[in-house]
Amino acid sequence: MALIKKFSCHAVFCILCLISTTSSALAARLPVGMNTNEVMQVDSSVPFVNLFKMALPFDEADSKLTRGNIQYDADGWPQNLNGGQAGTNLLHWLPAGTLPEGNYTVLYDGEGEIQYGDDAQLVSRTPGKDIIRILAGSDQYFKVTLTISKSSPENYLRNIRVLLPGGICASNPFHRVNSASQCDGDYRDFATYHESILFNPDYLEFMRPFKTIRFMNMSGITRNALSTWEQMPRLSQATWAGKEGRRGAPLEVMVKLVNQLNADAWFNIPHAADNNLVKQYADYVRQNLRPHLKAYVEYTNEAWNPAFTQAQYTRQIGLQQKLDTDPMQASSKYYVKRSLEIFRIWQQAFAGSKRLVRVLGSWAAYPKLSETLLSYNKAYEQTDALAIAPYFYVHEKQQGEVRNTEDVFRLLKDDRNAYSIANVLDRVQKHADIAKQYGVKLIAYEGGQHLVDRKTRSTRDFPNPQYIGANRAQPMEALYVEFLEGWQKITGNSLFVAFSAPRTYQAYGSWGVKEYINQPSGEAPKFRALLRFAH
Incomplete structure (x- = not known):
């Protein structure tokens, strides 16, 4: 039977x-x-070109990322660290292949310093702009943390944008490309055009x-x-x-x-x-x-x-x-x-x-x-x-x-x-x-x-x-x-x-x-x- x-x-x-x-x-x-x-x-x-829009709010992160008497502005940016730090899970347990591996552009306003953890490493830094390299970990997942470790209260670090590598050909917004060589003169890189390329x-x-x-x-x-x-x-x-x-x-x-x-x-x-x-x-x-x-x-x-x-x-x-x-x-x-x-x-x-x-x-x-x-x-x-x-x-x-x-x-x-x-x-x-x-x-x-x-x-x-x-x-x-x-x-x-x-x-x-x-x-x-x- x-x-x-x-x-x-x-x-x-x-x-x-x-x-x-x-x-x-x-x-x-x-x-x-x-x-x-x-x-x-x-x-x-992952709907958005700017990955920060899906990041955990700073004030919801655990004490490993956010600690101290942080003061926030109306939009949730840390206005005054008061000797503490404000961190977030930018990406958390996303399977390898979800996102392209490579160099991501981080733009921000104000004065301060950002630290990156887990599967992200700093490549280069200039005022208002970091380049970070994101690779899936050995566990075949993406996990990325981002922490504001320094910020000037008079001009606090804010408006962080973490942008996908590459861009699109303006004639086809449904296909991501790596460089201008893949377009017929209408390349739009995310780092430059992120305000108009939302998705x-x-x-x-x-x-x-x-x-x-x-x-x-x-x-x-x-x-x-x-x-x-x-x-x-x-x-x-x-x-x-x-x-x-x-x-x-x-x-x-x-x-x-x-x-x-x-x-x-x-x-x-x-x-x-x-x-x-x-x-x-x-x-x-x-x-x-x-x-x-x-x-x-x-x-x-x-x-x-x-x-x-x-x-x-x-x-x-x-x-x-x-x-x-x-x-x-x-x-x-x-x-x-x-x-x-x-x-x-x-x-x-x-x-x-x-x-x-x-x-x-x-x-x-x-x-x-x-x-x-x-x-x-x-x-x-x-x-x-x-x-x-x-x-x-x-x-x-x-x-x-x-x-x-x-x-x-x-x-x-x-x-x-x-x-x-x-x-x-x-x-x-x-x-x-x-x-x-x-x-x-x-x-x-x-x-x-x-x-x-x-x-x-x-x-x-x-x-x-x-x-x-x-x-x-x-x-x-x-x-x-x-x-x-x-x-x-x-x-x-x-x-x-x-x-x-x-x-x-x-x-x-x-x-x-x-x-x-x-x-x-x-x-x-x-x-x-x-x-x-x-x-």
């Missing part, structure tokens, strides 16, 4: 491998979008196939209580990284990205945003988003999910406003109420809804919520799309059966597993029926595999080696193709926004469709599957 079971598992694995190299090549086009990542020193999607060409090239970019992560709205326009992230800030509730890229950056990609933008409005913030946000997008591009507008993210403070906020306000005595119902009703208010503000800014996609976010595992959201206050009349996040994974009831990656793939096809591909698609069908009943589109704000055990703390803990192995194995491509074809058939070719841009695989999940921005496609089965539909 054990032999039969082993043979069966191996057969499933082999069949999936065969499918991924044959029928998946025939996948039809589908509107595919991509979720951005949080701006952090560990973000292996890493490798990031642009990765994002290029995706026609809608969702900014929930990059905007930093998760567990973020910002409520006024003045609290929004600023271009002048030392870094756009930091802990939850602090990090986030400015709106100007997000709009510039989609304009350059010629992609629609999906904006998530902070849960505590006041009306002026919403109005200023909408006005800026109307004035600066290319006129043929659409703006998806969604109030917060997963207001139904108790893991997030936004869910606690909507529940509290819903109860205070006596929208319902049941906490979950009160939360859902306030979410709808505030969403409709936000939609109206955006419609006023845009003089109508033609360029807008007004989104209500629901819970993929609970179709009844979709009914509540669309019906309350006739929300469907002012809503264009119902969005869910269909994820497939191994339910904890079957997790004990996992011994290897073949078991993972077997269980993802096993109807006993409540979150097998077939069972997840059944729930997608229920949401689609509800959306059709109310005359709105069903779209996916996130989706894909969700292989994670939240109780683990290390990639070595069971079942993480098996889950990470499955994400790297070729059969995952076939499962994604099957899943997307099912989505396509049920929804009539509706938008599917994958989760997420490249990020390393950790105990808290293997979310990236690549593990790092320059990972070869041959090593990224999820990315290959998406490209079959996006191209």
Whole structure:
């Protein structure tokens, strides 16, 4: 019997491998979008030419890097060291290949001295400019620290920019080159043109196939209580990284990205945003988003999910406003109420809804919520799309059966597993029926595999080696193709926004469709599957 079971598992694995190299090549086009990542020193999607924008804020670094009674200016630069030092993790545990090895230019204003550590070494130094050499360590990761060890209080060291080597040919901003010899007279080196060349060409090239970019992560709205326009992230800030509730890229950056990609933008409005913030946000997008591009507008993210403070906020306000005595119902009703208010503000800014996609976010595992959201206050009349996040994974009831990656793939096809591909698609069908009943589109704000055990703390803990192995194995491509074809058939070719841009695989999940921005496609089965539909 054990032999039969082993043979069966191996057969499933082999069949999936065969499918991924044959029928998946025939996948039809589908509107595919991509979720951005949080701006952090560990973000292996590396969106920006100026790496310092993803550095850990000085005041969040541990005592090995920052110590003493440091005084900071409004943008987070150390204004007075007071005999201490201010340091940061510039890059942290990024796989080799994420970035080019070589000489990086460091520019700064003011007077002082910077020290570099781990995988960075100083090559040369002139006032306001250092050249450092960055090479991946023997562990095949990039780790770079940067420390301001001296700074004049009268003209303190600030505005640090750490710039990629090389540049672009102006005629092709999607391709990084090493020197002018690779261009036809239009070379633009990053050290000189970094103010106009904001985005890493490798990031642009990765994002290029995706026609809608969702900014929930990059905007930093998760567990973020910002409520006024003045609290929004600023271009002048030392870094756009930091802990939850602090990090986030400015709106100007997000709009510039989609304009350059010629992609629609999906904006998530902070849960505590006041009306002026919403109005200023909408006005800026109307004035600066290319006129043929659409703006998806969604109030917060997963207001139904108790893991997030936004869910606690909507529940509290819903109860205070006596929208319902049941906490979950009160939360859902306030979410709808505030969403409709936000939609109206955006419609006023845009003089109508033609360029807008007004989104209500629901819970993929609970179709009844979709009914509540669309019906309350006739929300469907002012809503264009119902969005869910269909994820497939191994339910904890079957997790004990996992011994290897073949078991993972077997269980993802096993109807006993409540979150097998077939069972997840059944729930997608229920949401689609509800959306059709109310005359709105069903779209996916996130989706894909969700292989994670939240109780683990290390990639070595069971079942993480098996889950990470499955994400790297070729059969995952076939499962994604099957899943997307099912989505396509049920929804009539509706938008599917994958989760997420490249990020390393950790105990808290293997979310990236690549593990790092320059990972070869041959090593990224999820990315290959998406490209079959996006191209």
